[in-house]
Amino acid sequence: xxxxxxxxxxxxxxxxxxxxxxxxxxxxxxxxxxxxxxxxxxxxxxxxxxxxxxxxxxxxxxxxxxxxxxxxxxxxxxxxxxxxxxxxxxxxxxxxxxxxxxxxxxxxxxxxxxxxxxxxxxxxxxxxxxxxxxxxxxxxxxxxxxxxxxxxxxxxxxxxxxxxxxxxxxxxxxxxxxxxxxxxxxxxxxxxxxxxxx
Amino acid sequence: xxxxxxxxxxxxxxxxxxxxxxxxxxxxxxxxxxxxxxxxxxxxxxxxxxxxxxxxxxxxxxxxxxxxxxxxxxxxxxxxxxxxxxxxxxxxxxxxxxxxxxxxxxxxxxxxxxxxxxxxxxxxxxxxxxxxxxxxxxxxxxxxxxxxxxxxxxxxxxxxxxxxxxxxxxxxxxxxxxxxxxxxxxxxxxxxxxxxxxxxxxxxxxxxxxxxxxxxxxxxxxxxxxxxxxxxxxxxxxxxxxxxxxxxxxxxxxxxxxxxxxxxxxxxxxxxxxxxxxxxxxxxxxxxxxxxxxxxxxxxxxxxxxxxxxxxxxxxxxxxxxxxxxxxxxxxxxxxxxxxxxxxxxxxxxxxxxxxxxxxxxxxxxxxxxxxxxxxxxxxxxxxxxxxxxxxxxxxxxxxxxxxxxxxxxxxxxxxxxxxxxxxxxxxxxxxxxxxxxxxxxxxxxxxxxxxxxxxxxxxxxxxxxxxxxxxxxxxxxxxxxxxx
Ligand code: SF4
Numbered sequence: 001x002x003x004x005x006x007x008x009x010x011x012x013x014x015x016x017x018x019x020x021x022x023x024x025x026x027x028x029x030x031x032x033x034x035x036x037x038x039x040x041x042x043x044x045x046x047x048x049x050x051x052x053x054x055x056x057x058x059x060x061x062x063x064x065x066x067x068x069x070x071x072x073x074x075x076x077x078x079x080x081x082x083x084x085x086x087x088x089x090x091x092x093x094x095x096x097x098x099x100x101x102x103x104x105x106x107x108x109x110x111x112x113x114x115x116x117x118x119x120x121x122x123x124x125x126x127x128x129x130x131x132x133x134x135x136x137x138x139x140x141x142x143x144x145x146x147x148x149x150x151x152x153x154x155x156x157x158x159x160x161x162x163x164x165x166x167x168x169x170x171x172x173x174x175x176x177x178x179x180x181x182x183x184x185x186x187x188x189x190x191x192x193x194x195x196x197x198x
Numbered sequence: 199x200x201x202x203x204x205x206x207x208x209x210x211x212x213x214x215x216x217x218x219x220x221x222x223x224x225x226x227x228x229x230x231x232x233x234x235x236x237x238x239x240x241x242x243x244x245x246x247x248x249x250x251x252x253x254x255x256x257x258x259x260x261x262x263x264x265x266x267x268x269x270x271x272x273x274x275x276x277x278x279x280x281x282x283x284x285x286x287x288x289x290x291x292x293x294x295x296x297x298x299x300x301x302x303x304x305x306x307x308x309x310x311x312x313x314x315x316x317x318x319x320x321x322x323x324x325x326x327x328x329x330x331x332x333x334x335x336x337x338x339x340x341x342x343x344x345x346x347x348x349x350x351x352x353x354x355x356x357x358x359x360x361x362x363x364x365x366x367x368x369x370x371x372x373x374x375x376x377x378x379x380x381x382x383x384x385x386x387x388x389x390x391x392x393x394x395x396x397x398x399x400x401x402x403x404x405x406x407x408x409x410x411x412x413x414x415x416x417x418x419x420x421x422x423x424x425x426x427x428x429x430x431x432x433x434x435x436x437x438x439x440x441x442x443x444x445x446x447x448x449x450x451x452x453x454x455x456x457x458x459x460x461x462x463x464x465x466x467x468x469x470x471x472x473x474x475x476x477x478x479x480x481x482x483x484x485x486x487x488x489x490x491x492x493x494x495x496x497x498x499x500x501x502x503x504x505x506x507x508x509x510x511x512x513x514x515x516x517x518x519x520x521x522x523x524x525x526x527x528x529x530x531x532x533x534x535x536x537x538x539x540x541x542x543x544x545x546x547x548x549x550x551x552x553x554x555x556x557x558x559x560x561x562x563x564x565x566x567x568x569x570x571x572x573x574x575x576x577x578x579x580x581x582x583x584x585x586x587x588x589x590x591x592x593x594x595x596x597x598x599x600x601x602x603x604x605x606x607x608x609x610x611x612x613x614x615x616x617x618x619x620x621x622x623x624x625x626x627x628x629x630x631x632x633x634x635x636x637x638x639x640x641x642x643x644x645x646x647x648x649x650x651x652x653x654x655x656x657x658x659x660x661x662x663x664x665x666x667x668x669x670x671x672x673x674x675x676x677x678x679x680x681x682x683x
Pocket of ligand 1: 306308329542
């Protein structure tokens with residue numbers, strides 16, 4: 001996993017609520033058996049028409065916005081547990097998703113892939129979307145170390161929450177598997193001591 | 199201290215808690231895998247040179263990508279075939295029990311596990327699939343995980359988790375005629391919304407859930423994820439034990455007695471408290487249907503599409519209705535439907551098929567409707583044939599296919615064409631879920647069967663009153679249907 005400390009980037013706004021993982025990456029594109037290449041089909045049915053031509057009005061196609069931060073409506077990533085959704089977003093070049101609410105599984109999947117799900121309040125989200133739409137050159141600073149989001153022209157910095165362990169993992173590029181494999185002794189001990197084993 | 203069912207099972211699976219944070223090393227009893235979300239996990243552990251830690255706790259099946267016709271032939275679509283072959287290869291290499299295509303135990307992972315007795319009370323069960331919540335119907339902690347976590351379980355039989363908050367949803371009373379388990383859960387989701395239970399683990403309590411068969415309970419727990427919940431569960435009781443007894447992987451003999459003793463301790467103590475509680479009256483629930491593009495957009499079938507939407511949600515709401523081709527304030531009654539899909543891990547069990555057969559016996563589907571029934575597993579298919587359900591369905595013009603996920607997510611060739619309406623017994627009505635441009639209306643198998651016969655959406659409550667005195671709801675009383683067929 002790539003390390004993440006501070007990111008400075010412009011952002012792409014997607015002010016739609018309840019974006020589910022079927023929209024992020026439709027099931028028919030889940031047939032690959034490796035992790036790469038899903039970015040091409042990110043938001044497939046919003047981004048391309050049936051003939052595979054880009055839809056001119058979709059935010060990623062207008063040419064107006066770019067950057068490594070996706071700013072999306074509330075309840076982002078609901079639906080299926082497919083980690084392909086996180087892979088697709090990451091593969092398409094995003095390192096951060098900002099929303100006012102994330103679905104649980106998506107959040108976990110994102111963190112396991114070095115993609116930061118950054119949760120802000122509904123008000124901050126609305127202001128942020130307004131600001132980016134007004135000035136697509138707006139450059140945001142996501143400082144994971146300080147747990148702060150900085151928006152130029154805003155006086156205050158926006159603090160955000162992240163689990164301390166997950167933060168460590170992102171900063172150092174570790175993932176859970178490294179940690180868990182090292183717990184083997186404790187796990188075997190547990191297996192012997194369980195009150196009821198299946 | 200008084201404990202919830204979740205507290206009891208959670209505590210029994212904590213290997214250790216990590217100091218300073220809210221994370222536990224959490225032990226997993228059973229790990230189910232399928233072809234779509236496992237290949238990258240196998241790659242991951244191989245790449246890291248890690249062995250499978252407890253391979254005998256893993257069971258695999260092929261379901262998402264499989265055709266529902268001619269399963270004895272090689273899969274035609276090359277990418278699907280490759281993915282299914284990859285699963286076979288990985289299972290052979292790592293010595294994992296696989297119920298692949300053609301195996302008598304093959305089926306949708308959440309139908310296969312319970313019917314074989316792999317799912318038991320008090321267990322922790324995971325699968326790289328969000329509807330793993332289904333297994334909570336047995337009083338288990340069961341939830342969907344991402345592929346990175348699939349690799350973690352393969353490598354350590356544990357996950358790093360923070361304990362979810364607890365929610366109890368109580369529905370008391372007896373449901374009305376024509377109201378099934380599916381209607382109860384669609385009703386609850388319509389009240390809580392798609393994000394209403396995010397961060398929570400739900401326990402369903404009250405006489406309405408107690409009265410349900412295991413099939414009905416699975417339908418309810420299955421859809422927990424559709425309101426954002428990490429999982430859903432129902433305390434085990436006599437219904438649970440009776441269902442499990444004698445199933446291939448259920449404990450036998452003395453072990454069975456011990457198991458039932460232990461399982462009988464798995465309930466929420468009387469004074470235990472939940473982080474959030476909801477109460478509903480079973481009498482308020484009517485047969486439901488969805489009108490939008492998330493499962494929270496549901497209503498009683500004879501209601502009109504709501505117009506009172508909070509200002510912040512209007513844009514998303516209109517986008518959704520626009521996709522569906524509906525107007526706010528509109529009734530769906532009389533809308534012509536082109537497809538009916540009866541299947542998926544929500545409603546493809548024998549009880550669902552019996553219910554459909556009972557209704558369509560002696561009737562015919564409307565000529566313009568294509569009605570597909572996809573059983574949840576080989577065992578369901580076999581039982582349907584033994585009970586003569588296949589003949590009843592064939593006479594009514596319904597096509598009984600071979601088991602798999604099918605049009606629930608349209609990864610195989612079973613797709614609903616763009617613009618067409620499909621009344622579906624599955625769990626998700628997302629844009630394009632059943633094929634690009636498809637429009638899905640979620641409903642119970644009973645509503646689906648009636649829609650197929652009528653060719654349009656009808657007020658089934660009226661229908662039931664007019665056409666039959668017998669009870670069609672899927673409560674335990676429904677077992678009379680067995681004698682009928
Ligand atoms: S039937 Fe549908 S919801 Fe269930 S596991 Fe298959 S794809 Fe997922």
